[in-house]
Amino acid sequence: MVDSRLLHEQLSRKVEELWQEELEFLKTMIRFPSLSGKEHRLQLFLADYLTTKLKLQVDRFTPAIQQIEKHPGFSPPKWTYEYSDIVIGTHKGINPSEGKTLIFQGHADVVSAEPATEWDSSPWEPLEKDGRLYGRGSADMKGGIAAMIFAYRAIIECGYVPKNDFMIQVVPDEERTGNGALAALEAGYTADAALIPEPFGLQASVGQVGALWFEISLRTIKKDDYKQTQTNVIEKLHTITSSLMAFERYLNQTRSHLAFSDQDNPIDLNIGKVTAGDFASNEPVHATIEGRVALLPGEQISERKQELLDWIKQETKNDMWFKENPPTIEFYGFHAEGTLSDDTSPLFQELDAAHERVTKTKPTRRTLPSTTDARHFQLYYDIDTICYGPVGGQFHEVNEWVDLNSIKDVTKVYATFLANWCGVEKK
Ligand SMILES: [Zn+2]
Known part of the structure; x- marks a missing residue:
């Protein structure tokens, strides 16, 4: 039997010892511009690292659409997964009768x-x-990936091995669909619990909203016969953008959820991309608006889609131009439901205990105004899952940063948590 206080102290010392290496590892990851759809090179580097440094049994494959497209958690992509590898490193437990x-x-x-x-x-x-540390992905979420990898390294370099199965999964396309996570789970890579190192400031998440992507297309099908001149589709974009803003206000006025009562507008609608025209002297015939709308836990994707279709129809029905040139709406990318967690579960208790040991502070909770891969684990595979990771800022914006001390703390928390959850013994 390994003394848990002693184990924790050993692991924390090892994390300190390995810190410079962890920092260099994180910097190397940031230098790979692993944009969604271009994860391949980073994933080759990680697959090699998990094999050679962590001695894990590594599987690498790309998501196969035909294996996940019928799944309720599937989000339809407009792109291929040719360069989007999934990397899974597995340690087979040496004494699976104890631990999880x-x-x-x-x-x-x-x-x-x-x-x-x-x-x-x-x-x-x-x-x-x-x-x-500044750089794209420093916080979201290469800092967290460094922490989870070095937590396991601390365990093995202290001479311990987990008694139960332990897996490191690094997945692609989380920022547009979550299909990488889904494909890994559908391939059978499941467990009793999961931890995702999203950079939420050492606070465990207890709920997250869902997200649905949409694209509204305007096209001049019929030239105006009620006016001398043709209407430019760019002029009509305004009608759509302002009706989307009204839709967001309507949703937040008519829906609420206790878990999100601390947030002003939990059902955020973001207009992210507008395109129209290609030449200053030409009149464009086509324009598109792409955006994302949130869902509260319990709300259905199909309902939100119908609401948006009905809303746009209603808002444009008295406009002569829209009558002859009805907009079309397509849904692609995120089709993500919201989820909630039970924060009294054994998983939360074990993580809370590790958090208190390392930080000497009481654990705190938060709800997320965004979606994460946790939904797949929770909704479709009944795997208790926590998002918990370092402190960072400017995610998805310029000058993204991560707090380095918080990565070191999180690495220690993960190491202690992993050791206690799976159980460890001396090699
Ligand atoms: Zn993230």
Whole structure:
């Protein structure tokens, strides 16, 4: 029987010893511009690392659409997964009668760094300054991936092995669909519990909203016969954007959820991309608006879709131009439901205990105004899952940063948590 206080102290010392290496490892990861759909090179590096340094049994494959497209958690992509590898490293438990199985899961992809010229330094060359590390993906979520990998390294380098199965999963396309996580689970890579190192400031998440992506297309099908001149579709974009904003207000006025009562507008609607025209002297015939709308836990994807279709129809029905040129709405990318967690579960208790040991502070909770891969584990596989990771800021924006001390703390928390959850013994 390993003394848990002693074990914790050993692991924490080992994390300190390995810290410079962990920092260099994180910087190396940031230098791979692993945008969604371009995770391949980073994943090759990680697959090699898990094999050679962690001695895990590694599987690497790309998500196969035909294996997940009928799944309720599937989000339809408009892109292929040719360069989007999933990497899974497995340790087979040596004494599975005690302890429980565990997955540490992180996403390899990062969002666009544009406009890159607005950054104070290159988004792909990590910059260390005042205890922070700047770079695209430093917080979301390469800092967390470094922590989960070095937590396991601390365990094996202290001479311990987990008694139960332990897995590191690094998945692609989390930022657009979550299909990487889904494909890994559908391939049979499951466990009793999972931890996702999203950078939420050492606070365990207890709920998250869902997200649905949409694209509204305007097209001049019929030229105006009620006017001398043709209407430019760009002029009509305004009708759609303002009706989307009204839709967001309507949703937040008519829906609420106790878990999200601390947030002003939990059902966020974001207009993220508008395109129209290609030449100053031409009149465009086509324009698109792409966006994302949230769902509270319990709300259905199909209902939100219908509400948006009905809303746009209603808002444009008295407009002569829209009558002859009805907009079309397509749904692609995120089809993510919201979820809630029971924070009294054994998983939360074990993580809370590790958090208190390392930080000497009481654990706190938060709800997320965004979606994460946790939903797949919770909703479709009944796997208790926590998002808990380092402190960071400017996610998805310019000058993204992560707090380095918090990564070290999180690495210690993960190591102690992993050792206690799976159980360990001396090799
Ligand atoms: Zn993330």
